[in-house]
Amino acid sequence: MLLFIDGKHVPARDGATFASRSPVTGEVLADVADASPADGLLAVAAAGRAFAEWSRVSFAERRAVLLRAADLLEADFPRTRDSLALEVGAVRGWAEMNTAEAAATLREAAGLASSPLGSVLPSADPSGANLSLRTAAGVVLAIVPWNAPVVLAARSVAIALALGNTVILRPSEQAPHAAGHLLADVLTRAGAPAGVVNVVTCSPSRSKELVASLVAEPAVRRVVFIGSTPVGRSIASVAGNALTPAVLELGGKNPTLVLSDADLDTAADHVAFAAFANSGQVCMSTDRVLVAAPVFAELCERVAARAAALSIGDPRLDTTAVGPLITDAAAARFTSLVADSVSRGARVLTGGSADGRYATPTVLTDVSAESQLYSTESFAPLITLQPFADEPAMIAAANDTPYGLIASVLSSDASHAWHLARSLRCGAVHVNGPSVGDEPHVPFGGLAASGSGRLGGVESVLTFTEQRTFYLHGTEVLPNP
CATH class of the missing domain: 3.40.605.10 (Aldehyde Dehydrogenase; Chain A, domain 1)
Incomplete structure (x- = not known):
């Protein structure tokens, strides 16, 4: 060439x-x-x-x-x-x-x-x-x-x-x-x-x-x-x-906020797409899901089920949903981030392993603020879910990052979701949609x-x-x- x-x-x-x-x-x-x-x-x-x-x-x-x-x-x-x-x-x-x-x-x-x-x-x-x-x-x-x-x-x-x-x-x-x-x-x-x-x-x-x-x-x-x-x-x-x-x-450390009134099936679909599209190797990928405490357990179950159902393998096959990570180094980094998180108390709801460059879609909870993953862009099929008792704490956590690329807010009350979206310090926010997505006539950055x-x-x-x-x-x- x-x-x-x-x-x-x-x-x-x-x-x-x-x-x-x-x-x-x-x-x-x-x-x-x-x-x-x-x-x-x-x-x-x-x-x-x-x-x-x-x-x-x-x-x-x-x-x-x-x-x-x-x-x-x-x-x-x-x-x-x-x-x-x-x-x-x-x-x-x-x-x-x-x-x-x-x-x-x-x-x-x-x-x-x-x-x-x-x-x-x-x-x-x-x-x-x-x-x-x-x-x-x-x-x-x-x-x-x-x-x-x-x-x-x-x-x-x-x-x-x-x-x-x-x-x-x-x-x-x-x-x-x-x-x-x-x-x-x-x-x-x-x-x-x-x-x-x-x-x-x-x-x-x-x-x-x-x-x-x-x-x-x-x-x-x-x-x-x-x-x-x-x-x-x-x-x-x-x-x-x-x-x-x-x-x-x-880069980004992109949050999705799931409010207590969100439709959980739709929310789980949006989160799974935003986290695992292109094996999580997207600047707009959701890295972390901040969830209202009353629906946390149920959302964890649904997101983990969707992640576990994704087919991994040769991207040339129409049945494949998740292909390989781009390099051996990227796969090793994925494994390292998971291992570090688990060593500091994180729970693996599904996934967590890699076969060569093929990493399983992985969902973690209880990720410590001391872990590398807490503040590092994963750029892999890897997300964390974290519960919050109130919306101010959720907003504060979403903004607790040096990054500010994109976010998502999911709620059955679009007006309220829009109100919260305006409090997020990032270049773009999806209201009731996955974080992965843009349109060519809209400025992005x-x-x-x-x-x-x-x-x-x-x-x-x-x-x-x-x-x-x-x-x-x-x-x-x-x-x-």
């Missing part, structure tokens, strides 16, 4: 490669080009050259490319499903969601290609006028994770492309195809000119140096990073030094250690453009309002 720079598939300049291995079979799926900073410079130069033309073409042309790409992505679903299953362990439902939401994201971006990008302002000079315009920022570097690769790649770059920016995708080494080449391929086939979309892959050993060099390049005017908080902090530091705006969508900036919706028009002001003196070209 080669780099994709300036419309051509090329090897790394020094010929270096790394192996992309399947979490399902362990087999080598591809020898992937391992880019160095020198390769990154070639991608920046190509994207910079393409920007001069792409930023000036009609918005209708950019819109048409994005709409064609959405159609192609949906038409390619059988191939996409196979790729996601083998490359990242995605089951059929997760692959379907990735494809559908990525296509919807491309179409939503197409609609924003003709967004209002300026205003006429009055001048103190009756013969003058002032224009405030927003223009495409330039080259956008998007660093895309492996867990929801297609939709997150689309979310990172679709609106940027619609507004006339060019992009460099740096996909996770775990998903070089699904998080990079797949989207670049459909956009290119849809008519994106050479250099508008570029893909630069690299191994973990080269990633830090490559990303730092790309972020520091003056032609790179926006950075999008979706991933862990520690890496996000590092990227933010480099971007800040370069005075390059960065959108950071980072976190607070505090969960990141900064927003992707999606009209806010992204501001993210991917620069504001420029023009003072027209005495020209009488425009009427003075």
Whole structure:
């Protein structure tokens, strides 16, 4: 698998490669080009050259490319499903969601290609006028994770492309195809000119140096990073030094609050989906369930039953609900978190073990505040349930975290749930829905250690453009309002 720079598939300049291995079979799926900073410079130069033309073409042309790409992505679903299953362990439902939401994201971006990008302002000079315009920022570097690769790649770059920016995708080494080449391929086939979309892959050993060099390049005017908080902090530091705006969508320790009047069957369904979708490897996954004491025992029973009923195995089979964790290290971390919690008094209601990379959906109670799991994002099929005597204590516990990504509140009284939702310090809250879920026209992002900036919706028009002001003196070209 080669780099994709300036419309051509090329090897790394020094010929270096790394192996992309399947979490399902362990087999080598591809020898992937391992880019160095020198390769990154070639991608920046190509994207910079393409920007001069792409930023000036009609918005209708950019819109048409994005709409064609959405159609192609949906038409390619059988191939996409196979790729996601083998490359990242995605089951059929997760692959379907990735494809559908990525296509919807491309179409939503197409609609924003003709967004209002300026205003006429009055001048103190009756013969003058002032224009405030927003223009495409330039080259956008998007660093895309492996867990929801297609939709997150689309979310990172679709609106940027619609507004006339060019992009460099740096996909996770775990998903070089699904998080990079797949989207670049459909956009290119849809008519994106050479250099508008570029893909630069690299191994973990080269990633830090490559990303730092790309972020520091003056032609790179926006950075999008979706991933862990520690890496996000590092990227933010480099971007800040370069005075390059960065959108950071980072980790979370996401709570679901179940009130005493909630329908417990529905609540158990929402919790099980939010905790175990994609084996819990989702930034929006529910890590902890905060439950009103009167319904705690009954909810524990129902959530544990749903977890125990989930089928675990090969994601290529339609009957599989839970696939593998992405690496052996992720499986070892899951086992360690469970063992540490149990050693400090936690009870295992179901699960708790792993067979290789296949971790059983696990439900714990009585998790001590001293355990690692209490404050650490699990990123595995692992949740904790905790009872609370009153709602103020529940809200305090939900907010007792440095993170602030997403939450859920479940109650039969939607008005009351909405009232509590407003007390939660996070970027998004689902009222009577699972925490895993978003829509492409809605801005998404976190607070505090969960990141900064927003992707999606009209806010992204501001993210991917620069504001420029023009003072027209005495020209009488425009009427003075």
